[in-house]
Amino acid sequence: MGERLFGASVRRREDGRLVSGRGRYVADVALPGMLHVAVYRSPHAHARLVKIDPDAARKRPGVVHVVVPADVAALGRLPLLVPHKSLVAPACPEILPQEIVSYAGQAVALVVATSAAQAEDALDALKVEYEPLPAVAMADALRPDAPRVHPGGNVxxxxxxRVGDPTSALARADFVLRERFTLHRGAGMAMETRGIVARWDAELGQLTVWSTTQAPQILRRLLARYLKLPEHAVRVVTQDIGGGFGP
Known part of the structure; x- marks a missing residue:
């Protein structure tokens, strides 16, 4: 295998299908009677949720349900996926924020409707009252007097x-350069945005999920945990993904 692949120009197998429009993504999954979800997002980078009134949105045409933070309060926060001893104050996200919004664009409520357009239109009828709080930019977040975005702090x-004996190595060096490096926040910018489709089969007691994920096993485990299902009752399907981050 090493002789055939390492250093060789390997012909990709999937390109013809993808460039000819025969790829299959989450948005291509259409199920009978499928409902659609639109997300209401915070315009504030840091704010306290004072009140959410979903009544007007619930009366909009096609709306089946409106999910507000109180509906998912019992689910708590998402678990820490990669624990590490260096984490002094990990801030695991809530399903929906119960009190504090900590970044612009954070999901605050969900509208479920019979079409995507009806769900999006109903977002305008949601009445959300905020108490804006001091926001902080990345460059200022480490200042002692910076506003705390999370209860555990901004760090x-x-x-x-530390590898080897750097003190001795620096003492013997002919030239020592000291520099401070600041790395920006990295994020994947895929052409396909995040999406998910779910189907519940009551007769089989099985949940099938199509998702834009590169970690189907983790997603299956989380869904089983939050929905109180055995893992074998959850099936996660990952088809083509319109972009990824990392190898």
């Missing part, structure tokens, strides 16, 4: 990497 992790 999620601290760690020091």
């Amino acid at each position: 999620a992790a601290r760690f020091t990497q």
Whole structure:
């Protein structure tokens, strides 16, 4: 295998199907009687949720249900997927914020309707009252007097990497350069945005989920946990993904 692949120009097998429009993504999944969800997002980077009134949205045409933070309060926060000793104050996200919005664009409520257009239109009828709080930019977040965005503080992790005997090596060096590096926040910018389709089969007691995920096993485990289902009753299907982050 090494002789055939390493350093060789390997012909990709999927390109012809993808460039000819025969790829299949989450948005291509259409099920009978499918409902659609639209997400109401916070315009504030940091704010306290004072009141959410979903009554007008519930009366909009095609709306089946409106999910507000109180509906998912018992679910708590998502678990920490990759624990590490350097994490001093990990901020695991809530399903929907119960009190504090901590970034612009954070999901605050969900509208479920018989069509995507009806769900989107009903977002305008949601009445959300905020108490804006001081926001903080990345460059200022480490200042001692910076506003705290999360209860544990703005620093999620601290760690020091040390290999060998750097003190002696620096003492013997002919030239020592000291520099401070600041890395920006990295994020994947895929052409396909996040999406999910779910189907519940009451006769089989099985949930099938199509998702834009690169970790179907983790998603299955989380869904089983929050929906109180055995893992074998949850099936996650990952088809083509319109972009990924990492190898």
